[in-house]
Amino acid sequence: MGAHTRLNLAVMQAGILELRAEVARVFGIESLRPFQEHAIEASLAGRDLVLVLPTGGGKSLCFQAPALVRPGLTLVVSPLIALMKDQVDGLRQSGVAAAMLTSAQDVSERRAVHEALERRELKLLYAAPERLVLDGFLERLVALGLCAIAVDEAHCISHWGHDFRPEYRQLGTLRARASGIPVQAFTATANERVRRDIVSELGLSDPLVLVAPCDRPNLTYRVQPRRELLNQIRGVLERHRGEAGIVYAISRKEVERLDAELRKSGVKSVAYHAGLDPDVRRRAQEAFAREEVDVVVATVAFGMGIDRTDVRFVLHAALPKGLEQYSQETGRAGRDGLPAECVLFHSGSDFFSWKNLMERSHEEARARGESPDPAALEGSIERLSQVRNFATRMVCRHRQLVEHFGQAWESTASCEACDVCLAEIEPAPDSTILAQKILSAVVRCEQRYGAAHVTDVLRGAATQNITRTGHERLSVYGLLRENSVGEVRGWIDQLVGQDLLRVAGERYPVLVVSPTGGEVLRRTREVTLYALPPERAPKKGTRQSRRTLAPEAGEILPVDERLFERLRELRRTLARERGVPPYIIFNDRTLEQMAAHRPRTSEEFRAIKGVGDKKAAELGPAFLECIAGGDRV
Numbered sequence: 001m002g003a004h005t006r007l008n009l010a011v012m013q014a015g016i017l018e019l020r021a022e023v024a025r026v027f028g029i030e031s032l033r034p035f036q037e038h039a040i041e042a043s044l045a046g047r048d049l050v051l052v053l054p055t056g057g058g059k060s061l062c063f064q065a066p067a068l069v070r071p072g073l074t075l076v077v078s079p080l081i082a083l084m085k086d087q088v089d090g091l092r093q094s095g096v097a098a099a100m101l102t103s104a105q106d107v108s109e110r111r112a113v114h115e116a117l118e119r120r121e122l123k124l125l126y127a128a129p130e131r132l133v134l135d136g137f138l139e140r141l142v143a144l145g146l147c148a149i150a151v152d153e154a155h156c157i158s159h160w161g162h163d164f165r166p167e168y169r170q171l172g173t174l175r176a177r178a179s180g181i182p183v184q185a186f187t188a189t190a191n192e193r194v195r196r197d198i199v200s201e202l203g204l205s206d207p208l209v210l211v212a213p214c215d216r217p218n219l220t221y222r223v224q225p226r227r228e229l230l231n232q233i234r235g236v237l238e239r240h241r242g243e244a245g246i247v248y249a250i251s252r253k254e255v256e257r258l259d260a261e262l263r264k265s266g267v268k269s270v271a272y273h274a275g276l277d278p279d280v281r282r283r284a285q286e287a288f289a290r291e292e293v294d295v296v297v298a299t300v301a302f303g304m305g306i307d308r309t310d311v312r313f314v315l316h317a318a319l320p321k322g323l324e325q326y327s328q329e330t331g332r333a334g335r336d337g338l339p340a341e342c343v344l345f346h347s348g349s350d351f352f353s354w355k356n357l358m359e360r361s362h363e364e365a366r367a368r369g370e371s372p373d374p375a376a377l378e379g380s381i382e383r384l385s386q387v388r389n390f391a392t393r394m395v396c397r398h399r400q401l402v403e404h405f406g407q408a409w410e411s412t413a414s415c416e417a418c419d420v421c422l423a424e425i426e427p428a429p430d431s432t433i434l435a436q437k438i439l440s441a442v443v444r445c446e447q448r449y450g451a452a453h454v455t456d457v458l459r460g461a462a463t464q465n466i467t468r469t470g471h472e473r474l475s476v477y478g479l480l481r482e483n484s485v486g487e488v489r490g491w492i493d494q495l496v497g498q499d500l501l502r503v504a505g506e507r508y509p510v511l512v513v514s515p516t517g518g519e520v521l522r523r524t525r526e527v528t529l530y531a532l533p534p535e536r537a538p539k540k541g542t543r544q545s546r547r548t549l550a551p552e553a554g555e556i557l558p559v560d561e562r563l564f565e566r567l568r569e570l571r572r573t574l575a576r577e578r579g580v581p582p583y584i585i586f587n588d589r590t591l592e593q594m595a596a597h598r599p600r601t602s603e604e605f606r607a608i609k610g611v612g613d614k615k616a617a618e619l620g621p622a623f624l625e626c627i628a629g630g631d632r633v
Contacts, residue, residue: 016037016040016041016044018069019040019044019065019066019068019069020032022065022068022069023061023065023068024612025612025613026068026094026095026096026612026613026614027061027094027610027612028590028606028608028609028610028611028612028615028616029061029609029610030609032061032065033057033058035051035053035057035210035212036053036057036058036061036062036065038208038210039051039053039062039184039208039210040061040062040065040066042184042208042210043062043063043066043148043182043184044066044069044070046148046182047182047206047207047208048182048183048184048204048205048206048207048208049182049184049185049204049207049208049209049210050154050184050185050190050195050198050199050204050207050208050209050210051184051185051186051187051210051212052187052188052189052190052195052210052211052212052214053186053188053210053212054188054189054212054213054214054215054216054331055188055216055328055331055332055335056216056218056331056334056335056336056337057188057212059152059186059187059188060087060152060186062186063076063148063150063152063184063186064087064091064096064124066148067096067123067124067148068096068123070147070148071145071147072145072146072147072148073117073120073122073123073124073125073141073144073145073146073147074123074124074125074146074147074148074149074150075124075125075127075141075146075148075149075150076124076125076126076127076150076152077127077128077129077132077149077150077151077152077171078126078127078128078152078153079128079129079152079153079156079165079167079168081100081102081103081104081128082285083152083153083307084100084102084126084127084128085100086289086307086581086584087126087307088100088124088126089580089581089584090580090584091124093578093580093584093585093614093615094612094614094615095612095613095614096123096124097116097121097122097123097124098122098123098124098125098126099113099116099122099124099125099126100113100125100126100127101113101125101126101127101131102127102128102131103128113125117141117144118144120144120145125141128167129165129167129168129170129171130167130170132170132171132174133170133173138174138177138178139177141178142178142181146178146181147181148181148182148184149174149178149181149182149183149184150184150185150186151171151183151184151185151186151202152186152187153186153187154168154185154186154187154190154198154202155187155189155190155194155198156168157169157171157185157197157198157201157202158190158193158194158197158198158201159197159373159376160191160193160194160197160379163325163328168201169201171201171202172201172202172203174202174203175202175203175204175205176203183202183203183204185198185199185202185204185207188327188328188331189214189324189327189328189331189405191324191404191405191406192406195209195211211407213402213407214327214401214402214405214407215398215401215402215407216330216331216334216398217398217415217417218334218337218338218339218340218417219330219333219334219339219340219341219342219417220339220340220341220342220417220418220422221330221342221343221344221397221398221401221417221418221419222341222342222343222344222397222418222419222424223343223344223346223390223391223397223419224343224344224345224346224419225345225346225347225486225489225490225493226317226318226345226346226347227486229258229317229345230258230261232345233247233258233262233315233317233345234262234265236313236315236341236343237262237267237295237313239313239341240312240313240341242294243294243310243312243313244288244291244294244295244308244310244311244312245294245295245296245311245312245313245314245315245333246295246296246298246302246311246313246314246315246329246332246333247262247295247296247297247298247315247317248298248299248300248302248314248315248316248317248318248320248329249297249298249299249317249318250299250317250318250350250353250354251299252273252274252275252299254317254318255271255272255273255297255298255299256271256273258297258317259271259297262295262297267294267295268292268293268294268295269293269294269295269296269297270284270287270288270293270295270296270297271284271296271297271298272284272285272296272297272298272299272301272302273298273299273301273302274299274301281301284296285302288308289307289308289581289583290572290575290576290581290582291572291575291581291582300320300321300325300329307335307581307583308332308335308581308583309335309336309583309587309588309589310335310336310338310583310587310588311332311333311334311335311340312333312334312338312339312340312341313333313340313341313342313343314329314330314332314333314340314341314342314343315342315343315344315345316329316342316343316344316345316346317345318345318346318347318350318353319344319346319350319351319354319384319387319388319391320344320387321354321380321383321384321387322380322383322384322386322387323383323386323387323390323401323404324383325387326344326387326390327401327405330342336587336588336589337589338588338589338592344391346388346391346493347489348451348489348492348493348496350388351384351385351388351503352509354384355381355384358377358380358381358384359377362374362377386404388493388496388497389496389497390404391493391497392493392494392496392497392498393494393497393498394420394425394494394528394530395420396409396414396415396418396420396421397415397418397419397420398415398417398418398421399415425530425531426530426531427528427529427530427531428491428529428530428531431526431527431528431529432520432523432526432527434480434491434527434529435491435495435500435520435527435529436520436521436523437458437476437479437480438454438458438480438488438491438492438495438501439495439500439501439513439517439520439521440476440521441454441457441458441474441476441479442454442501442511442512442513443513443521444457444471444474444475444476445457445469445471445474445511447510447511447512447513448510449510449511450505450508450509450510450511451489451492451493451509451511452489453465453466453471454492454511455485455488455489455492457471457474457476457477458476458477458478458479458480458483458488459478459480459481459483459485459488460472460477460478460481487531490530491529492511494529494530495517495527495529496511498516498527499514499516499517500513500514500516500517500520500527501513501514501517502514557596557597558596559592559595559596560595560596560598561595563594563595563598563626563627564591564592564595566626566629567591567594567595567623567626567627568582568588568591570622570623570626571585571586571591574619574622585615585619586610586611586615586619587610589609589610590608590609590610590611593608593609593610594608594623594627598627599624599627600624600627600628601624602616602620602624605620605623605624606620
């Protein structure tokens with residue numbers, strides 16, 4: 001029997017019961033979710049593992065918890081310094097011996113970590129993939145008692161993932177260089193193709209593959225045509241005044257414009273994109289993490305290292321590049337499990353803006369003498385088409401996302417958490433006739449023109465193009481004169497999303513009628529189109545009084561809002577003193593429990609979910625004093 005087999009048997013004998021007790025003692029978490037428990041059992045058994053668990057599902061606990069009871073060191077491979085720092089800070093606040101080795105540390109900091117390794121004091125060590133290929137680094141860890149390797153954000157290893165990172169490919173050598181040590185991969189989003197790639201690239205041996213349901217029921221999804229973007233964004237911010245949120249835009253220029261306009265209107269906002277000085281980006285991210293600003297306006301460069309748990313809204317000012325990206329970016333909302341809102345503003349032009357950027361990048365790579373993969377470009381455009389269809393198909397948003405990731409949508413009831421199921425969008429009157437008018441205009445224009453020109457024809461516009469082509473003489477000219485440009489373009493997008501129209505053309509996008517669109521013209525198929533959302537407050541997502549669930553009785557308790565805000569202010573003060581983001585102290589859900597249950601003794605405080613032994617001892621007196629002060633008000 002090998003050393004690792006004996007070790008695994010010893011760990012399994014310790015049992016899941018001991019682990020549960022440690023998780024409760026350290027993190028204040030009394031029960032594990034089913035997928036967490038399965039993953040942790042596999043880890044304790046020494047099995048290779050792939051776990052796909054949505055953001056907010058407690059993924060990190062699945063590699064942190066086994067390290068509490070397992071002899072030896074667990075290595076965590078992570079792509080970003082900010083992500084590592086937040087997790088290490090959080091572990092230390094809970095009393096776990098954890099450290100990281102990064103290029104951002106000075107010599108003395110790195111030396112201290114190496115000395116702690118030599119003394120075998122650490123339970124968890126975080127490192128970037130580049131460090132693992134340094135001569136002798138991994139082998140030294142093995143000699144110092146390495147017993148498990150966790151690869152976080154494992155989708156980064158796959159060309160088919162949404163955030164491929166070449167340096168992750170180097171992790172394929174782990175198996176050969178650390179023979180017999182289990183390798184476990186963790187990610188929030190990975191379809192079947194990406195999961196296969198993870199298994200192959202990491203050389204996993206008979207891994208347990210666990211894929212949790214990807215639905216995030218606490219998120220409310222809305223999709224709206226982009227009209228007056230700034231006013232639309234302000235409308236969402238008004239519903240979330242003083243709450244944390246992220247606004248994603250395609251270009252750096254748009255990021256800076258929106259940020260400037262929001263700050264001008266009194267919003268505590270900051271810009272973030274890859275063109276900014278690294279120090280400026282770092283300060284922006286820290287300001288958001290430390291609750292010094294409420295809103296970050298960013299390109300997709302603002303990504304994986306965002307662990308702030310109380311983000312209450314994520315806005316997209318344009319289509320994202322794919323549903324994987326959309327799921328990852330909206331997944332940054334509501335990580336604490338509390339309700340959050342995700343709003344996507346889009347236009348028909350977004351698809352072509354992204355497509356042109358992708359094709360230009362492909363051509364620039366060729367001009368530099370590189371050999372870009374045509375299949376990769378084709379895959380990127382396909383993913384872009386999928387997210388356009390998501391925006392224009394008026395089907396439950398939760399269902400579309402679940403089915404995109406290869407899972408079955410079991411419910412027959414309304415999700416009650418998207419604009420479609422909340423009936424915030426209404427069918428346009430005489431939809432089939434409306435569709436026939438638009439399809440006929442495409443045919444009358446000989447299927448040689450794009451959406452903008454077809455819209456002008458239908459609205460009876462007097463443009464140079466229409467005069468030049470003589471299209472003012474067409475029978476369809478002016479058929480939709482009473483409708484706005486936004487309405488007509490929105491309906492065209494919906495017809496594309498339902499595959500009744502298709503976009504073709506090498507140099508210029510033109511509309512063509514699909515075979516199913518032909519059926520509509522022949523009156524053998526019915527169509528439902530939807531009107532633009534009216535300018536009114538949505539049915540869900542407006543600010544409401546907080547409620548929290550009392551686990552012992554399944555009872556919903558009201559949260560004292562004023563006490564909750566005082567607890568947040570105390571949290572900010574303690575975080576500043578300790579040099580960590582506020583959510584490292586306690587997340588909003590834990591503060592809600594405090595504001596609902598009003599613990600008066602250290603024992604009652606320790607019973608709050610999310611309060612472990614170390615935090616109860618160090619932070620309990622300050623929070624109990626704050627709560628008692630609230631009672632006296």
